[in-house]
Amino acid sequence: MPDDNRISTDELLALLFKERNLEHFLQRNESAYLTASFGEYLNNWCRQHLEVPEQVIRRANLEKSYGHQLFSGKRNPSRDTVLKLAFAMQADLTQAQDMLRIARRSLLYPRIKRDAAIIYCLHNHVSLVDTQIILQNLELPLLGGREK
Amino acid sequence: MNELKQIVADMESVFAQSSYPKDFLAAYDQMECLASHTGRETFLVQRKAGGEMAVATCYDRAVFPLRPDIQLLRELHHPGLPRYYEQYQNEQMLCVVREYIEGEPLNAYVRDRHLSIADIASVARQLCDILQVLHAHVPPVVHRDIKPENIIVRPDGGIVLIDFDIARAVKEGSSTDTVFFGTKGFAPPEQYGFGQTDNRADIYAFGVLLRWLVTGNVRANGNISIDPDLQRIIDRCTAFAPEQRFSDISEVKRALVTVGRRKRRINPRIAAALALAALLMLCAGFAAGRYTDWLRPVERISFQEPLIEQAARLWIGKESGPLTEEDLAQVKRLYIFGNQAFSDAEPFNQCDVADCVGGPIRTLDDLQLLKNLEEVHIVHQGYVDATGIAGLAKLYTVELKHMHLSGVAAIADAPGLKHAILFCDGLSDVTALERCPWLETLDIGLNDITSLNQAGSYPNVKNLGLMWLELDNVDDIAQRFPKVRSVTLQHGNIKDLSGLKAFPELEAVYVLQEQVDAVKTVLEGTDVQINITEN
Numbered sequence: 173m174p175d176d177n178r179i180s181t182d183e184l185l186a187l188l189f190k191e192r193n194l195e196h197f198l199q200r201n202e203s204a205y206l207t208a209s210f211g212e213y214l215n216n217w218c219r220q221h222l223e224v225p226e227q228v229i230r231r232a233n234l235e236k237s238y239g240h241q242l243f244s245g246k247r248n249p250s251r252d253t254v255l256k257l258a259f260a261m262q263a264d265l266t267q268a269q270d271m272l273r274i275a276r277r278s279l280l281y282p283r284i285k286r287d288a289a290i291i292y293c294l295h296n297h298v299s300l301v302d303t304q305i306i307l308q309n310l311e312l313p314l315l316g317g318r319e320k
Numbered sequence: 321m322n323e324l325k326q327i328v329a330d331m332e333s334v335f336a337q338s339s340y341p342k343d344f345l346a347a348y349d350q351m352e353c354l355a356s357h358t359g360r361e362t363f364l365v366q367r368k369a370g371g372e373m374a375v376a377t378c379y380d381r382a383v384f385p386l387r388p389d390i391q392l393l394r395e396l397h398h399p400g401l402p403r404y405y406e407q408y409q410n411e412q413m414l415c416v417v418r419e420y421i422e423g424e425p426l427n428a429y430v431r432d433r434h435l436s437i438a439d440i441a442s443v444a445r446q447l448c449d450i451l452q453v454l455h456a457h458v459p460p461v462v463h464r465d466i467k468p469e470n471i472i473v474r475p476d477g478g479i480v481l482i483d484f485d486i487a488r489a490v491k492e493g494s495s496t497d498t499v500f501f502g503t504k505g506f507a508p509p510e511q512y513g514f515g516q517t518d519n520r521a522d523i524y525a526f527g528v529l530l531r532w533l534v535t536g537n538v539r540a541n542g543n544i545s546i547d548p549d550l551q552r553i554i555d556r557c558t559a560f561a562p563e564q565r566f567s568d569i570s571e572v573k574r575a576l577v578t579v580g581r582r583k584r585r586i587n588p589r590i591a592a593a594l595a596l597a598a599l600l601m602l603c604a605g606f607a608a609g610r611y612t613d614w615l616r617p618v619e620r621i622s623f624q625e626p627l628i629e630q631a632a633r634l635w636i637g638k639e640s641g642p643l644t645e646e647d648l649a650q651v652k653r654l655y656i657f658g659n660q661a662f663s664d665a666e667p668f669n670q671c672d673v674a675d676c677v678g679g680p681i682r683t684l685d686d687l688q689l690l691k692n693l694e695e696v697h698i699v700h701q702g703y704v705d706a707t708g709i710a711g712l713a714k715l716y717t718v719e720l721k722h723m724h725l726s727g728v729a730a731i732a733d734a735p736g737l738k739h740a741i742l743f744c745d746g747l748s749d750v751t752a753l754e755r756c757p758w759l760e761t762l763d764i765g766l767n768d769i770t771s772l773n774q775a776g777s778y779p780n781v782k783n784l785g786l787m788w789l790e791l792d793n794v795d796d797i798a799q800r801f802p803k804v805r806s807v808t809l810q811h812g813n814i815k816d817l818s819g820l821k822a823f824p825e826l827e828a829v830y831v832l833q834e835q836v837d838a839v840k841t842v843l844e845g846t847d848v849q850i851n852i853t854e855n
Contacts, residue, residue, distance in 0.1 A: 209678065211673070226811075236788075236790075236811075236813070237766060237768075237788055237790065240744075240766060240788065240811075241744070241766075244673050244700075244722050244744060245673065245678055245700070245722075246722060246723070246724065246744060246746070251352060276428070277352075278352035278353055278354060278364070279353075281352070281353035281356065283338075283353070283361070284350040284351075284352070284353060284363070285331070285335045285338075285350065286349065286350065286351065287350075287352075287353075288331065288334075288335070289327075289331055292327065292331070298327075302324055305324055306324055306327055306328055306331075309324070309325070309328040310328055310331060310332065312349060313349055313351070313366065
């Protein structure tokens with residue numbers, strides 16, 4: 173469920189959707205991440221938050237061995253998998269964009285309705301399950317629903 | 321639930337004002353923004369009816385009052401060009417939908433792999449074929465933005481040229497391009513307004529791309545020496561004046577055919593001097609009364625994988641200088657973790673996948689140089705072709721973990737193999753290892769194995785690793801591994817563990833705390849020691 177401090181959908185979307193110049197929003201800062209792999213990022217996060225990979229994998233609703241292959245760096249995640257992990261790690265928008273950059277996937281783009289819904293949910297720490305409900309009600313593809 | 325409904329309602333209300341054509345949004349879900357420039361966005365889209373992926377480029381008409389030449393896209397047909405599907409428009413925007421090409425942009429493809437000259441030649445020849453189609457069109461089409469990001473390498477190695485946003489049909493009589501389009505570094509001088517661009521603009525960019533593929537640079541070669549034939553092609557493609565370039569891309573393709581095949585001619589004077597020197601040395605040899613080894617051609621030993629060479633050098637303590645066959649015969653063990661080589665087991669064992677950068681090794685062919693190799697320990701690589709491990713007579717330990725291994729058939733050709741540690745290698749069948757009669761340790765944890773049929777039967781295995789495996793049951797495990805004394809089961813999901821009871825010689829199992837109860841129930845009344853590990 174959204175927390176009490178969330179900003180309204182209108183406010184957020186006014187900030188993002190109506191903004192014509194999105195360059196600052198998508199500003200890349202890749203140099204800081206050149207050495208980090210996605211697996212390393214996940215493991216570092218677990219160490220910092222005193223969590224074990226299994227907890228994150230379970231919350232992201234990923235298949236267990238696949239999840240561990242992501243942690244070991246053996247597999248590269250799809251964009252939707254990165255986003256599911258972002259929800260599992262309670263990432264905010266900035267962290268989620270960082271994760272997408274590290275995984276070399278397209279950043280969230282607020283003029284896309286599906287991305288705007290995901291941005292809103294990340295920003296307000298809506299759970300993965302509730303995010304999927306919102307996507308379903310908006311008749312948009314669910315996260316991980318139809319992997320390309 | 322009401323809160324969620326409100327969010328949905330707000331979202332619908334805001335997006336009702338969307339500037340994209342409504343029929344476009346009704347037909348496609350926008351999934352990702354692949355590129356965003358002023359007035360132009362490219363999206364990965366998914367057709368709502370059917371779910372096929374496609375790519376849509378949407379142009380803001382305020383910024384792009386002139387429509388891109390859609391007709392051009394419709395008329396061009398070639399496997400190396402994306403197919404045009406359809407377009408949607410309203411007063412504000414025009415969205416052009418084309419085929420989605422599965423694959424990786426050339427810049428990402430090159431970043432993750434080492435391309436041989438043959439690979440580069442293949443890319444170059446395919447690109448020549450595509451450009452030939454564009455330039456032969458009436459009127460000729462000039463792409464004007466050839467660069468690695470606009471070339472997609474399909475999984476089968478075929479390439480596709482994308483992004484025709486600034487392509488133009490060459491008009492007779494136009495003297496200059498008034499606006500700069502293209503990508504700095506790849507665009508020729510005339511694209512900056514020095515003249516009208518024609519097919520030679522693409523030939524210029526092709527030359528820059530070729531230089532980039534070989535050297536990694538677009539402007540200069542840096543310290544890298546290029547095959548002289550290839551250098552001549554690059555120089556002629558990238559000449560400042562268009563008239564000094566190849567006039568036609570088919571000429572470039574013909575020139576490429578000879579690259580690397582030309583026989584080197586030696587200057588006659590140098591050849592005469594060398595012959596005289598050789599004769600004098602031969603005479604000296606006779607005069608000394610002996611035939612010396614230096615008359616024998618020396619074959620330089622070279623490794624394909626620098627990291628394997630480094631590990632071999634560390635083992636024999638010879639960090640530099642040429643390696644001889646005698647040196648290589650001394651190499652008994654190799655230790656490589658990620659992108660680091662080690663001289664012995666101690667620092668290697670302290671490495672953790674989570675703390676190390678993955679390594680560059682792609683083939684184990686170099687191991688054929690190390691005939692006396694007894695142990696190979698390589699961890700945390702990408703896709704690794706293991707065929708080079710075959711037939712090493714003295715090999716008894718193979719530890720290959722955290723990589724995507726091509727298979728185990730070659731490993732099974734090591735006749736004396738005793739320990740096979742193949743954890744997390746993407747394997748779905750290891751039955752070939754049944755050919756190793758002396759195998760004592762078999763670790764097949766975290767592989768794509770869901771049944772013991774994919775593992776095989778091993779009369780002498782004593783230590784069995786099954787971590788992270790998901791198996792329905794282990795009913796016939798005792799028949800398959802009759803001499804097992806210890807089994808690791810951590811993180812595994814074995815629905816029915818009752819088969820464990822049938823092991824005649826089982827001494828110990830290793831499990832996580834949460835698995836203890838299930839294992840205790842099965843092994844009740846036996847002397848088997850249940851060891852709890854943290855990980």
